[in-house]
Amino acid sequence: MKIAADSPPTLSALDRPNSYIGRAVPRPNLGRLAQGRGHYVSDVMLPRMGYAVFARSPHAHARIIRIDTSAAKRAPGVIAVVTGAELATVITPWVGVLTHLKGLKSAPQHAIAIDRACWQGEAVCAVVARTRAEAEDAVELLQIDYEELPVVVDPETALDPETPVIHESLGDNLTFERTLDAGAVDKAFAESDAVVETTFLFGRHTGVTNEPRAIVADWNPGDQRLTVYQATQAPHMLQNLMAKHLGLAEQQVRVLTKDVGGSFGIKVHTYADEMATAALSKMLKRPVKFVADRIESFVTDIHARDHRVKARIGVNNDGTITAFEIDDLTGIGPYSVYPRTSGIEANQVVSLVGGPYTCPNYRARARVVFQNKNVMCQYRAVGHPIAVAVTEGLVDLAAAKIGMDPLEIRRRNLIADDAYPTQSPSGLKFELLSHHAALAQLDTLMNYAALRAEQQEMRKRGIYRGIGFASFIEVTNPSAAFYGVGGARITSMDGATLKLDAQGNVSVHSGVSEQGQGTDAMLAQVVASAFGIPIERIRVVTGDTDNTPYGGGTWASRAAGIGGEAAWQAGKALRQNVLAVAGSILQAKPDDLDIANGLVVDRGTTNERLTLEELARVAYFRPDTLPPGFQAELAVTRHYVPQKWPFAFTNGIQASYLEVDIETGFVTLLKHWCVEDCGTIINPQLVNEQIRGGVVQGIGAALFEHCIYDERGQLVNGNMADYLVPMAGEMPDIEIGHVVSPTADSELGAKGAGEAGTAGAPAAVMNAINDALRPLGATPLTDMPFTPGKVLRALGRIADTP
Amino acid sequence: MSDDQLDIVLTVNGEPVNERVAARTTLVDFLRETLQLTGSHVGCEHGVCGACTVRVNGEIVRGCLMLAVQCDGAQVETIEGVSDSGAVADLQDAFVRRNALQCGFCTPGMILTAQELLDTAPAPLTRDAIREHLSGNYCRCTGYHAIVDAVESVVQARGRA
Numbered sequence: 001m002k003i004a005a006d007s008p009p010t011l012s013a014l015d016r017p018n019s020y021i022g023r024a025v026p027r028p029n030l031g032r033l034a035q036g037r038g039h040y041v042s043d044v045m046l047p048r049m050g051y052a053v054f055a056r057s058p059h060a061h062a063r064i065i066r067i068d069t070s071a072a073k074r075a076p077g078v079i080a081v082v083t084g085a086e087l088a089t090v091i092t093p094w095v096g097v098l099t100h101l102k103g104l105k106s107a108p109q110h111a112i113a114i115d116r117a118c119w120q121g122e123a124v125c126a127v128v129a130r131t132r133a134e135a136e137d138a139v140e141l142l143q144i145d146y147e148e149l150p151v152v153v154d155p156e157t158a159l160d161p162e163t164p165v166i167h168e169s170l171g172d173n174l175t176f177e178r179t180l181d182a183g184a185v186d187k188a189f190a191e192s193d194a195v196v197e198t199t200f201l202f203g204r205h206t207g208v209t210n211e212p213r214a215i216v217a218d219w220n221p222g223d224q225r226l227t228v229y230q231a232t233q234a235p236h237m238l239q240n241l242m243a244k245h246l247g248l249a250e251q252q253v254r255v256l257t258k259d260v261g262g263s264f265g266i267k268v269h270t271y272a273d274e275m276a277t278a279a280l281s282k283m284l285k286r287p288v289k290f291v292a293d294r295i296e297s298f299v300t301d302i303h304a305r306d307h308r309v310k311a312r313i314g315v316n317n318d319g320t321i322t323a324f325e326i327d328d329l330t331g332i333g334p335y336s337v338y339p340r341t342s343g344i345e346a347n348q349v350v351s352l353v354g355g356p357y358t359c360p361n362y363r364a365r366a367r368v369v370f371q372n373k374n375v376m377c378q379y380r381a382v383g384h385p386i387a388v389a390v391t392e393g394l395v396d397l398a399a400a401k402i403g404m405d406p407l408e409i410r411r412r413n414l415i416a417d418d419a420y421p422t423q424s425p426s427g428l429k430f431e432l433l434s435h436h437a438a439l440a441q442l443d444t445l446m447n448y449a450a451l452r453a454e455q456q457e458m459r460k461r462g463i464y465r466g467i468g469f470a471s472f473i474e475v476t477n478p479s480a481a482f483y484g485v486g487g488a489r490i491t492s493m494d495g496a497t498l499k500l501d502a503q504g505n506v507s508v509h510s511g512v513s514e515q516g517q518g519t520d521a522m523l524a525q526v527v528a529s530a531f532g533i534p535i536e537r538i539r540v541v542t543g544d545t546d547n548t549p550y551g552g553g554t555w556a557s558r559a560a561g562i563g564g565e566a567a568w569q570a571g572k573a574l575r576q577n578v579l580a581v582a583g584s585i586l587q588a589k590p591d592d593l594d595i596a597n598g599l600v601v602d603r604g605t606t607n608e609r610l611t612l613e614e615l616a617r618v619a620y621f622r623p624d625t626l627p628p629g630f631q632a633e634l635a636v637t638r639h640y641v642p643q644k645w646p647f648a649f650t651n652g653i654q655a656s657y658l659e660v661d662i663e664t665g666f667v668t669l670l671k672h673w674c675v676e677d678c679g680t681i682i683n684p685q686l687v688n689e690q691i692r693g694g695v696v697q698g699i700g701a702a703l704f705e706h707c708i709y710d711e712r713g714q715l716v717n718g719n720m721a722d723y724l725v726p727m728a729g730e731m732p733d734i735e736i737g738h739v740v741s742p743t744a745d746s747e748l749g750a751k752g753a754g755e756a757g758t759a760g761a762p763a764a765v766m767n768a769i770n771d772a773l774r775p776l777g778a779t780p781l782t783d784m785p786f787t788p789g790k791v792l793r794a795l796g797r798i799a800d801t802p
Numbered sequence: 803m804s805d806d807q808l809d810i811v812l813t814v815n816g817e818p819v820n821e822r823v824a825a826r827t828t829l830v831d832f833l834r835e836t837l838q839l840t841g842s843h844v845g846c847e848h849g850v851c852g853a854c855t856v857r858v859n860g861e862i863v864r865g866c867l868m869l870a871v872q873c874d875g876a877q878v879e880t881i882e883g884v885s886d887s888g889a890v891a892d893l894q895d896a897f898v899r900r901n902a903l904q905c906g907f908c909t910p911g912m913i914l915t916a917q918e919l920l921d922t923a924p925a926p927l928t929r930d931a932i933r934e935h936l937s938g939n940y941c942r943c944t945g946y947h948a949i950v951d952a953v954e955s956v957v958q959a960r961g962r963a
Contacts (some may be wrong), residue, residue, distance in 0.1 A: 024901075026898050026899055026901070027898075027901065030897070030898040030901070030903060030906070031894075032915065033904060033905075033906025033909055034885075034894040034897050034898055034906070034909055035841070035881065035882070035885040035894065035902055036839075036840075036841020036880065036882055036883075036885060036909075036910040037841065037882070037905075038841075038880030038906050039840075040840075040843070040907065042840075042843075042844065043840035045838070132826075133824070133826070163819035174831040196820050202834050207942075208942060209905075209907075209942060210843070210845045210851060210853055210905065210907040210940060210941070211843065211845070211905070211907045212845075243940030259905070259906065260905060261843070261905045261906070261907030262907060262942045262943055263905075264906045264942070291844075293846055293847055294845070294846045294848070316837075403846075499873075515904075515905060516903075516904030516906060516943050517904060518901070518904070657815075683900050685900075687903065688942075689867075689901050689904065689945075689948055691945060692944065692945040692947045692948065693904060693944050693945040694942045694945075695945055696944075696945030696946065697942070697945075703891070719846070719848060719850075720845075720846040720848065720849050720850040720851055720940070721848060725940060725942065726945075726946075726948065727937040727940065727946075728932075728934075728936040728937045728939070728941075728946040728950065729930075729933045729934045730937075731933070731945060731946050731947070731948055733929070733950075734945060734947050735825060757945075
């Protein structure tokens, strides 16, 4: 029975009477989800609702010569057939740039392509019908003539003069470039005892949310309002974008986000087909629903991680890392995705490489190029898996070169735990990290020495096991430095409104949103603790722009650190207001009172003075009995935005233990560990499950997941049978440990935990595979995903070219 | 012949159902759209992910790989039915306590698949056996560890260890 295993024995310093901080309380929304009574967007049905289905370009790059809609318009059940040019009368195009990513450029993107399709899967025409089946039938009747255009698929040649330019008005295919040169890199390499150089390749992959993207847009011409049911991570951002491009005021748009069937960053972007669905609703004056099917998901959900990184590291024989240098090249499709842009991932790679280490010498170049493939943008742990794999892969290669244990070389180079505050050569500011404490805990947790002994023993029997490590840092709790300063209307603050109802129970309305990570539970725990009420008496409302304070939503591991702090402050403020009412009723000083377990008590003795039910009864129904001039304020709102630090960095270290079958090339994962530091842990069970889930997504990247394109820009494995994701039988048990270094920027001290697992797992698995194969003289594997074929090629067991 | 309509008579969650359906309608679309039983989910529409898992005549099937007309005369059970009957209450309770679901989209299928394992597999049910049995149901959120824990706890509670 392992269900209680995640509850720690001790509570944190934030413990108040009946505190829930640090406890594994169950999530309030799980009952309905476990019973199949959730409400996902794909479940929404409205009167007069039409279903939108899109005709999509079969070509990676093609001019649209002619669209004959006549047969489709006559098909049974069809409400409308709408081309890009027709839809452009109700919705304006957008350009995905941010001013703080200097030089970043992109071209206007339309909700439905006009004249030209720039990737296989771009929508070129919409059909709305009474049922989805009828709409799909009618799409088959569209006659669309294309003229195929030359395609740009390979980032390596995208900038060559002979390569066609995808958007002529931009002059070239360069989206964005960033360079960095810190310390004295050339000198450091020249003076190093050894320099190791290699190229890392990362397979383009995607989020594969179990619930595909979905939207129901309902324009009501009677009250001139658009209600959008959407599985989005950022309801207020979407409200702004819908309003802006449909020519509405923000208050004319209500975004409702109910249950979301997985997001992972996939559902925080502007998708042309979703914007088109809203425009179709406005055009047709009725609700319109669009649910991507799985094949559409693969060719339109944002992809990520398609990076080629040439990298080198300098090291001395005593293990000192002397320099890092990287050259990153990434292809992001034909458009920079709006509004977060497709420059962020490469920007993050540049910022994060070498991040855990003291090495001051670091040079980087990153180039982001256009190509005729599906767009790339931010997916869980944005840039981190690449930066961590490059850094940790280099560190392991350096350790092997000088004959040093991989844990020892990290111990000798990680930033000391007492060195904070400090900053990285790329300018990242670190408030307080705990690399050495995390490493020491991992060493014990995994019993490293015993595992090494077991590994050696196994090798004698021809069994090749490997141990791989990955230290990492993670960007969480972003301030306006991420998007706001670049001109995007994506807020970094968040708010919480609390109300004491007429029965003395509390509702929480928060701008952060719930995608399954447990936001609602976290908010309930924080408010119950700050206010002093049993958690069963808290009701949480998220995902409704009409009924929550303005906020950023859920991305970049911000919900607990930012939304949680706003809720904490609101809980304290409501307690003060309620105690003022109690003081009036009891003829006592509010400072002599407190609230505990849902009762007004004497501070100190906790003797009961008044129930909250009675207090609410008096305040709402017998205010005439309160002193003249006294007004009860039983609703409060508080906001929070990080101010002292641009980001709250977290840190940690992962380890993978696996076995490689050198006959078949198959990798069997035996165990995985992660020790991380996300500051104050509000709910250890939720933190651990975020990490476990993140680790497995990272393992997917390392071993299985790959959007494979051919030379014509065609995705050749865009379905769930051919695109492999981790399954239960292949995944290991994952052990988690924690170090707790709260951020002093907030009272709660919480940092994010949503991306740590994904950040470090690919590197740990890569290093473990190479550790397993090193005694066999295999070429180190640096080309993810590490398929059996690649393993066998590295071993020289099959030829280099298939 | 996409618009061929057929009459079917079946039992869904113990209730008699008489409907006229298009021959091409999948079982899961029929359940979700005609009967508005939205607890069965559509994930991949080609039999890979397991989100649409339901029980037909006592055996779990992929609702996206079976046509509604094939269920003429059948007994169909969905997550709504087994929730109301209490048949999987201990599994649901274990999933909730262990946070073995995050977004919950795979959960109805996961619970029906786990119930089949508990009903049919010979003891002992090891973690490896649980992992193997659940491998046809994709979960993108949890990494599976918590799901295995939850199912294992029910294995023990039901005396199937």
